[in-house]
Amino acid sequence: MYIRYTYDQLKRFCCDAFLKFGFTSDEAEKITDVLLLSDVYGIESHGMQRLVRYHKGIEKGLIHVDAKPEVIFETPVSAVIDGHDGMGQLISIDAMNLAIEKAKKSGMAVVSVKNSNHFGIAGYYAKMACDQGLIGFAMTNSEAIMVPTYARKAMLGSNPIAISMPAEPYPFFFDSSTTVVTRGKLEIYNKLSKPLPEGWALDENGKPCSDADRVLKNIVGKNGGGIVPLGGDTEQLGGHKGYGYGMLCEIFCSIFSGGLTSNHTHINGKGGTCHGFMAIDPKVFGDAKALKERFSVFLQELRDAPKAEGAERIYTHGEKEILAYADRMENGIDVNINTVAEMKDLCDYLGLDSVEYLGEVDFSLAKQSSYK
Secondary structure (H helix, E strand, O other): OEEEEOHHHHHHHHHHHHHHHOOOHHHHHHHHHHHHHHHHOOOHHHOHHHHHHHHHHHHOOOOOOOOOOEEEEEEOOEEEEEOOOOOHHHHHHHHHHHHHHHHHHHOEEEEEEEEEOOOOOOHHHHHHHHOOOOEEEEEEOOOOOEOOOOOOEOOEOOOOEEEEEOOOOOOEEEEEOOEOOOHHHHHHHHHOOOOOOOOOEEOOOOOEOOOHHHHHHHHHHOOOEEEOEOOOOOOOOOHHHHHHHHHHHHHHHHHHHOOOOHHHOOEOOEOOEEEEEEEEOHHHHOOHHHHHHHHHHHHHHHHOOOOOOOOOOOOOOOHHHHHHHHHHHHHOEEEEHHHHHHHHHHHHHHOOOHHHHHOOOOHHHOOOOOOO
16 A cells, blocks of 8 residues: 655655754755655665665664764775765765766766765766766665675675766666665565565575565575576576676775775664765766767657567656656655555654644554554
């Protein structure tokens, strides 16, 4: 069951909640902007569904509300930032802004971050650069959930890689985990009491598992098992490639920054998440306008390619997000009732009037996530 809210309703709820946690008005706006872009883009796993994670992270001391990121190493084309265990969205916005500033001066820049926390969707930060006419890259490690090919223990995070590049009539926007699905997807299936599709996850013995609750508990308990890499759990369909993409992300995040690799994050009360950001000015390749035009032509050729039998449309990356954004801004955002129940719990914890923000909801229909 889903309940529909307007963008403004959810924005007001989030901003007021983060203010109650002790963030400034500007900080609350930034965090909320990242969260809600996920929901309006149709990425349910990383929007309102993630609020409980931030609630618990702050409550347990993983996230320090008053932390200030610090540049600890810097060159004209690079930097390393220590996030001092702050809110991932705030650290990451600062980091990408620094990469953008350096790229505008030097043509390109890479900024690596350590000691951060979950930062929302990687695509938000790639989009920041794209919105200023640059090519943006963003990636992050996370608590270990990916089981390397032929292993039975999670060692890497979902390790998403996002890229955004200017084009017409809308930008190229690619944001994908290097696992078959994200942990958030498993949480959604758990809330819906649905079995996981075949080929998503493994149990503690390295065997296929469709029980979302079991897999999530194994991830939290470090018991073994987890989510398989893109391509699956064997080399036959390319699982080793997803594993390799996850390693590329790890290099830009934890290795460059000197931070914690995925298998050492979220242990002994420390998040330790690491991020990587890159911005490139297309001018370093010649005429930026001509480059954008060439890319736009190619994207249109892809959309106009011969369609498979029964297919109605060929999408390019970012097209569905643009369509979803227009729909949700006009018609509202559907929120799973179990997530709404978590929002009510957050209201109770922060002393907010849940009816004022969420309306009258029959919570007897909710199945609280066991992950919480």
